[in-house]
Amino acid sequence: MAFQILVNIIIAVIWLFLQNSFTVTGFIVGYLVGMIILFILRRFLVFDFYLQRVWAIFKLILLFISELIKANLDVVKIVLSPKLNNKPGIVAVPTKLESNVEITLLAALISLTPGTVSMEFSDDSKTIYIHALHVPNKDEFIDSIHNSFERAIMEVTR
Structure with a gap:
């Protein structure tokens, strides 16, 4: 690129x-x-057109901004509610990411989003343990990570 x-x-x-x-x-x-x-x-040589990757980076930034806004609204809703009805939890999220850069980027994006913190990686770096402020359903939480940040990171790096 x-x-x-x-x-x-x-x-x-x-x-x-x-x-x-x-x-x-x-x-x-x-x-x-x-x-x-x-x-x-690009049709005659063996390389991908670099604007595709630039577009993927732009989409990842927009995705992070939208997730940041949503998470801020969720945290404000939890903090301002009169009763604490949130269900905090630690979720083990398996990941398809392979390189250390991809896994670190995923952990950083998760930690920068309010209400979630990346706590630790498994020994084989295939699972990230995440503490979340509100986890009503662990499977939906894992799917949301896979369908948002993980997919966007794979578009950028692969």
């Missing part, structure tokens, strides 16, 4: 020299021309 971005920037700079116009607009046009060239070349 980094190599493709570098090639795209080089194409944009070459575009500036060919146009003999060193402006920001000329650079942006050259960058867009470079994106088109790389998009066409």
Whole structure:
């Protein structure tokens, strides 16, 4: 991905020299021309187009922001309720993630979301133990982790 971005920037700079116009607009046009060239070349060379991964990173950030807002509202609802009806619990969440970077990113995203904390990993790093402020159903909680953060992380890293 980094190599493709570098090639795209080089194409944009070459575009500036060919146009003999060193402006920001000329650079942006050259960058867009470079994106088109790389998009066409992906069919002939063996690499994925880097904007797919950039789009996946953007979706992961948006997913985290939406989960952050939802979790904040849930925590406010629990704190402001007159009776404590929450069911805290520790849930063992098995994960399909393989690399240490993926597992660490999942644990960080879970810990940054209010109401949940990643406590520990299993010895084989295939299970994350999570303490949650409100867990009415453990299976739904595990499915929500798999269908949100874990899937988005796999889109970014694979």
